[in-house]
Amino acid sequence: MHADPAAASWAQTTPSPGIVLSTAPFEHVIGELRTEIDDLVVEAAPVTVIAPPVISRDTIERAGYVESFPHLLGTIHNFDGDNRDWGSLRADARPGGSWHRRQGITDVVLAPAACYHIYPLLADKPVNQVGTTFVVECYCYRHEPTAELGRLRAFRMRELVYFGSARDCSDWRDHWLDRTRTWLTKLDIAAETRMATDPFFGPGAALMRQSQTQQSLKLELVAPVSGDQQQAVISGNYHRDHFGQKFRIRTSAQRWAHSACIAFGLERLALAVSHARRA
Amino acid sequence: MHADPAAASWAQTTPSPGIVLSTAPFEHVIGELRTEIDDLVVEAAPVTVIAPPVISRDTIERAGYVESFPHLLGTIHNFDGDNRDWGSLRADARPGGSWHRRQGITDVVLAPAACYHIYPLLADKPVNQVGTTFVVECYCYRHEPTAELGRLRAFRMRELVYFGSARDCSDWRDHWLDRTRTWLTKLDIAAETRMATDPFFGPGAALMRQSQTQQSLKLELVAPVSGDQQQAVISGNYHRDHFGQKFRIRTSAQRWAHSACIAFGLERLALAVSHARRA
Numbered sequence: 001m002h003a004d005p006a007a008a009s010w011a012q013t014t015p016s017p018g019i020v021l022s023t024a025p026f027e028h029v030i031g032e033l034r035t036e037i038d039d040l041v042v043e044a045a046p047v048t049v050i051a052p053p054v055i056s057r058d059t060i061e062r063a064g065y066v067e068s069f070p071h072l073l074g075t076i077h078n079f080d081g082d083n084r085d086w087g088s089l090r091a092d093a094r095p096g097g098s099w100h101r102r103q104g105i106t107d108v109v110l111a112p113a114a115c116y117h118i119y120p121l122l123a124d125k126p127v128n129q130v131g132t133t134f135v136v137e138c139y140c141y142r143h144e145p146t147a148e149l150g151r152l153r154a155f156r157m158r159e160l161v162y163f164g165s166a167r168d169c170s171d172w173r174d175h176w177l178d179r180t181r182t183w184l185t186k187l188d189i190a191a192e193t194r195m196a197t198d199p200f201f202g203p204g205a206a207l208m209r210q211s212q213t214q215q216s217l218k219l220e221l222v223a224p225v226s227g228d229q230q231q232a233v234i235s236g237n238y239h240r241d242h243f244g245q246k247f248r249i250r251t252s253a254q255r256w257a258h259s260a261c262i263a264f265g266l267e268r269l270a271l272a273v274s275h276a277r278r279a
Numbered sequence: 280m281h282a283d284p285a286a287a288s289w290a291q292t293t294p295s296p297g298i299v300l301s302t303a304p305f306e307h308v309i310g311e312l313r314t315e316i317d318d319l320v321v322e323a324a325p326v327t328v329i330a331p332p333v334i335s336r337d338t339i340e341r342a343g344y345v346e347s348f349p350h351l352l353g354t355i356h357n358f359d360g361d362n363r364d365w366g367s368l369r370a371d372a373r374p375g376g377s378w379h380r381r382q383g384i385t386d387v388v389l390a391p392a393a394c395y396h397i398y399p400l401l402a403d404k405p406v407n408q409v410g411t412t413f414v415v416e417c418y419c420y421r422h423e424p425t426a427e428l429g430r431l432r433a434f435r436m437r438e439l440v441y442f443g444s445a446r447d448c449s450d451w452r453d454h455w456l457d458r459t460r461t462w463l464t465k466l467d468i469a470a471e472t473r474m475a476t477d478p479f480f481g482p483g484a485a486l487m488r489q490s491q492t493q494q495s496l497k498l499e500l501v502a503p504v505s506g507d508q509q510q511a512v513i514s515g516n517y518h519r520d521h522f523g524q525k526f527r528i529r530t531s532a533q534r535w536a537h538s539a540c541i542a543f544g545l546e547r548l549a550l551a552v553s554h555a556r557r558a
Contacts (some may be wrong), residue, residue, distance in 0.1 A: 012328070015335040016386050021415075024327040026289050048303040049291070052433035053332035053418050054353075054389075058374050066372040070358040070365060074333075075382055076389065077356050078422045079349040086349055093345040096339050100384050103354055104423065107295050108432075110322055110333075110355065117300055121291065136300075139418060143357045143385065152353040153363055153387075154331035165286065 010274065016146045018153035029270040030156070034137075037158055037264055040183060044133040046160070051117040051138035053154075054108040059120050062246055065112055068201055072142040074110035077103035105239070110141035114159040115261045121258075122163065123247035130163040130251050134226040137266075140264050150225045151273070156266040162259065163244075165251065169260040170238050172218075176262045177236040181221055182231075188276040196235060224272040233268045286505065289553065296424045297432035301546070308549040309435070313416075316437055316543055319462060323412040325439070330396040330417035332433075333387040338399050341525055344391055347481075351421040353389035356382035359538055374491040389420035393438040394540045398412075401536075402526035409442040409530050416545075428550070429504045435545040441538065442523075444530065448539040449517050452498075455541045456515040470500040475514060504550040512547045516540050 011020035022030075040185075054076060060066060066073060079086065081102050093099040111117065113271060114136045122128045138156040144153060162172045177193065184191045196218035202208040217239070220232035243249065244256035251257045290299035301309075317327075332356060339345060344354060360367070360381050371378040390396065393415045401407045416437040423432060441451045456472065463470045475497035496519070499511035516539060522528065523535030530536045 012397075015337055015399060016333075019331055019333060019335065021328045021330050021400075024329075027327070027329050047298045048306075050303075050306050051300050052298055052431075054298060054420060054433050056297075056298065058294055061372070061374040061376070061378075066378055067369060070368070070372070070378070072357075074355040074385065074387075076353040076381060076422075077382070077384070078351075078353055089349070090346060093340070093349070095340040097340070099340075099345055099349070100354060103356070103384065104384065105330070105356070105379050106353065107296060107424075108353075117293075118295060121300075123441060140357075141333060143355075145386075146359055152331075154333050201362075201369070 005210070010271065016153075018151065026270055026274070029273055030266050033264070033266060033273070034158065036183070038135070040179065041133060041135060041160055046133040046135045048135040049117060049121075051111065051114060051136055053098050053110055053139035053141065055111040055116055056120070057105070057107050057109045059116055060109050060112070063116055063119065063243065064246060069112065069142075069199060072144060073112060074141045074143055076106045076110070078106050080104045088267070111138050112142055113140055113263065114138045114157045115263070118161045119243050119247040119249065119259075121180045122249045126250070126254060127165065128249050128257060129152055130131045130257050131168075132163065134161040135159070136161060149229060150231050150268045152267060157270075158264045158266055160262040163249065163251075163257045164259075166240065166258045167257075169258040171260070173236045173238045177219055177234075179219065180234050180236075180262060180264075184221065184223060184272075187273055189223045189233075189272050190278070191223040191233065192230075194220055194222055194232075196220050196227060197231070223268075223272040224275055226275055231265075231268050231271075233265050233272050235263045235265075237263070266276040289550065295432075297430065299431060305549055305553070308552055309545050312371075312543070312545060312548050312552065313437065315462070317414070319458065320414060320439055321410060324331055325412040325414045327414040328396060328400075328416075330390065330393060330415055332389055332420065334390040334395055335399070336384070336386055336388045338395055339388050341390070341397065342395055342522065343525060344395070344438065348421075352391060353420045353422055355385045355387045355389065357385050359383045377395060379554035390417050391421055392419055392542065393417045393436045394440045394542070397440045398522050398528065398538075400525040401528045403434055405529070406531060407442065407536060409526050409528075409536050410447075410524050411442065412441040414438070415440060428508060429510050429547045433548060434547075437543045437545055439541040441540070442530075442536045443529065443538075444534075445519065445537045448537040452515045452517045452539040452541070456498055456500065456513075456520040459513050459515075459541060459543075463500065463502060466501045467558070468473055468510065468512075468551050470502040471509075471513075473501055475499050475511070502547075503554055505554055510544075510547050510550075512551050514542045514544075516542070 010026040221234040241256040289305040500513040520535040
């Protein structure tokens with residue numbers, strides 16, 4: 001799967017590509033990273049929230065995620081029939097059977113990023129307390145089957161989320177990208193800053209690359225996770241007032257809040273730390 | 280929602296019933312519980328696995344879960360169409376819109392219990408190393424909308440899983456139910472043992488209660504989680520050779536492995552601990 005056998009021992013693969021079980025020593029590194037991230041942010045007196053891997057479908061629809069990333073979103077369906085319906089399906093409830101012909105969509109989806117759990121907490125109030133930093137962690141899911149090291153479908157993201165004016169949020173994002181890059185250097189991880197290039201479905205429903213302007217809103221710190229591979233381990237996003245408008249989060253009666261976030265990919269960071277320790 | 284206001288402060292509700300965001304102090308209690316559980320089991324030199332909230336659909340089909348609990352299982356679907364397909368759906372990608380008309384089932388589902396992650400690790404080998412204790416934790420999902428305290432749809436389960444002969448597994452389960460009940464007493468939690476009564480879809484596809492024999496395989500420790508409510512906080516299950524047969528896990532060329540598990544419901548245990556500390 002990859003050239004660095006030491007990097008392969010952190011997890012057990014499963015029958016589903018990109019879904020892995022992690023080991024106790026690897027979890028220990030993830031625990032250390034959580035503590036370090038919390039120490040970095042402690043002076044901001046953040047509000048910390050631990051979130052489940054599922055989130056209200058309405059929240060993800062309202063955030064505009066569905067429009068741009070329908071191919072990555074995992075929706076939760078269930079069997080909502082009765083005894084009679086199940087009677088005609090039960091015989092197919094075997095591996096590979098078509099027992100799922102009558103699944104219906106539920107009110108929840110898999111969270112594609114941790115910060116989506118925060119916006120509803122501030123939504124629809126007349127004027128919000130801004131300047132607060134949130135810390136939020138959850139398992140995220142993106143439907144991109146792959147067996148590449150560190151490119152998981154289910155992964156943990158710990159995020160800092162901040163609300164304020166345009167200037168505040170832009171400065172906050174840049175400050176935190178500098179700060180986390182310095183932090184990585186102390187962990188012997190040499191990271192490079194680059195603009196993100198995630199493909200998405202644009203207005204004409206064409207799968208496209210992000211424009212230069214969009215790219216400048218999302219910056220990534222890219223680091224070696226094995227001898228022959230680099231990956232984005234931290235990303236810093238300035239959302240302008242996108243979420244402020246969508247969730248009606250106001251800094252005053254006249255203005256929508258702007259927001260920004262710093263996302264730590266915990267598995268990839270732990271891989272980068274483990275790689276640096278082996279070097 | 281419930282009579283005990285102190286119990287309400289551990290989590291923030293979300294627009295989806297049974298999906299909550301937990302607070303830092305509550306997470307601290309969950310962290311303490313993890314350490315205590317690990318201390319209880321350390322002498323068994325367990326293999327510890329941290330698992331994501333999603334699991335191979337094939338594993339859950341093979342385990343026989345779909346047959347009995349189709350109403351609780353959350354399946355993951357996604358949009359697997361192309362640009363042209365999305366072109367006709369994109370305009371509906373708004374809250375409450377029908378953009379999800381073309382979702383298709385994927386290869387993963389939400390894990391209904393943590394132990395399902397373990398069986399595939401031992402499957403299909405000529406003879407397995409039994410007598411090993413596994414510790415596995417993941418977020419689990421069961422589709423039972425409710426606003427009752429502690430009855431969550433997405434919740435964390437830490438489980439001990441053991442494989443051996445029929446006698447070994449039955450004794451192991453009883454030993455661990457005694458041991459965890461004593462442990463709860465030390466935490467000032469007075470737990471009662473009772474037989475589980477989860478309804479399930481039986482052979483005639485009728486939703487039924489478990490028989491006495493089935494009930495005796497699944498025992499629960501029930502404890503106060505608030506001033507007016509008791510819930511199952513730990514369950515002990517002896518599976519006979521159900522999973523041994525389904526996953527072809529053998530103790531010898533002639534025999535299927537038996538298995539048993541002890542499941543700790545981390546949110547409910549943390550509620551019970553918090554309630555006991557307030558008393």
